[in-house]
Amino acid sequence: MEKTNNKIRITIDGKRTYVTKGSTIVEAAKENGIYIPTLCHFEGADPKACCRMCTVKINNRMMTSCTTPVTEGMEIENDTEELNEVRKSIIELLFVSGNHFCPACEKSGNCELQALAYRYKMLVPRFPYSFPRKEVDASSPKIIKEQNRCIACKRCIKTIRDEHGKHYFAYKNRGQHLEVILDPVLGDTMPDDLAKKAMENCPVGSILYKEKGFDQPIGTRKYDKQPIGSEIENNV
């Protein structure tokens, strides 16, 4: 990318490039066809850096690239063996801290966690499974909140609101008991399009739109066609 007035120079993995001033590292990288993996980050919503998947190294310090703005001359390490190992560990920890059974999950093929596991070549987690006892909340007429698969990324909390800005989803409890729940009152009257959007915005199979499972044939699902990140890398 060429230098213009609103551009600054940064280096990602040794490659010098010009990026838009004020953008975050994730956005700047994407602008240049460089993929930095994200999970809790959702375009258009405030970044929270809670999953740490987008961790990069700047001046030998680990930083989350979804919250760190670019600065002139910044030198960023991204696609390195060390960082990819960190990312793989995060994925493994997410797998063992919930109950993720891809074979029977309808988000399979469209799931970002699964796609990341493939990208970072996770075969089996190195950590012991915790097999937590989680509930399936199917009380809403429109959606099912499958707590076994929730990674508490907050994407539903941030992006699913009514016309007055009220949140449909919220955190409940703390620590290892933390859960994302659907507001039982708002949930009862959730509009159809918002329920579908909630399922779409969830990076895993934790929010399911009721009675419409597996209607997308294998081979046409998002990550059947190309691995996660290639939509950015192929778009230089």
Added chain:
Amino acid sequence: MSKKITIEPVTRVEGHGKVTIQMDDNHQVIDSRLHIVEFRGFERFVQGRPYWEAPVLVQRLCGICPVSHHIAAAKALDVIVGAGDGDGLTAVGEKMRRLMHYGQFFQSHVLHFFHLSSPDFLFGIDGDPAMRNIVGVAQVHKELAVQGVMMRKFGQEVIRLTAGKKIHGTGAIPGGINKNLSIAERDELLKGPDPLNADKMIEWSLSALEFFKNYHKQNHAKVDDFASFPSNHLSMVRKDGALDIYHGVLRAVDSEGNRILDDVDYHEYYNYIEEEVKSWSYMKFPYLKHLGKEKGWYRVGPLARLNTCDFIPSPLAQKEFEEYKAYTHGKPNNMSLHYHWARLIEVLHAAEVIRDLLHDPDLQNEDLVVKGKKQKEGVGVIEAPRGTLFHHYKIDDNDLITMANLIVSTTNNNEPMNRAVESTARAFMNGQETITEPMMNAVEVAIRAYDPCLSCATHALGQMPLEMTILGASGRILDHKMKD
């Protein structure tokens, strides 16, 4: 000691069979048992799951015939989503499912005959175990081995194009299917390069039948007498009495051909079938309620299907069916090894049905799903390769499954397989103090004729993990052999 062997199960050992044979002081067989010691628990862990997950979840029961479970579950859920009682789908919905099902039927039967059973016919029950497997077949009868592999591949391709994947696909969904068959996909199966096309499959199915019939001609007595015993036979048949593996009514006949279950609606199977639990096996023992435990047990699968149906609705298979029926003068066939004959007639029928379906333009229709008034309960029954398969689900107000009951094909054949084991044990072991390899294989051949899941799952290279114990009258172990 003996109790320990028969009671303690080895859990989660897929396809592991255990046989115990009890002999008296004169080395006469007085009791025998085939123990299925797998504990799977699918009926329990599908509870609490959204109902539309069931067809994808329960198919993991099996890697050889997942399509059977996939479709049986989908049929049960058709009822729940108000898409009729098994015949309410759109034309493309039903025909795509049929294509998937016949494809899987074809590949499963082929796998069983060529990969698992043909070594017994080619090398003999007492043949060299080192050769008596598919590798041995490939060495000595290369053409036949290639035929088996390519026929299975064709069936798997049918599944891939209808379900999205060769194993554990997602094609059938409540109320219909998630894809139709494009013209390009159709032509792949219809006009595929030799030998992978429907016409070649029909030709090869006929030659496989010839192979068995020739073997039978040369070994009449051996084939006919082996594990032969009278029994009832149950299957689903089309309403007009035709062989139909996708939809129909339940029919059962006794060993003489008298109707003992007269075309009843399978949605009420629980009024006619009950399951007995025995402490020494995780597999239940189903029987026809009105006849009781002693007289109500029945066989399922190819032999039973050709005993219950009136005709086969495809010309070449019908011709073979007539010859097959003539052999027993129109009476039910009760000879265990004739399962192979019946199975190969079904292979031919499946190949014919696949070819005819591929010519049907309905497969390119777009109306994939139909839904109506929701129900709380649904039953789905199909004829899986190994026999009648029942899936029954109940859901709650929140769309979660509260009850699942699965009667799988091999379960239906539990009592007959035990009878076959006993019959073979008596024939081969009476008066014997030690067990020889051919004796063990004879028992395996009897079990194998039924193509039970325990066989197909672990029978690679012609061997089934089999543990055999001979107990004396006092329960003392006389001999114990194990095959891994």
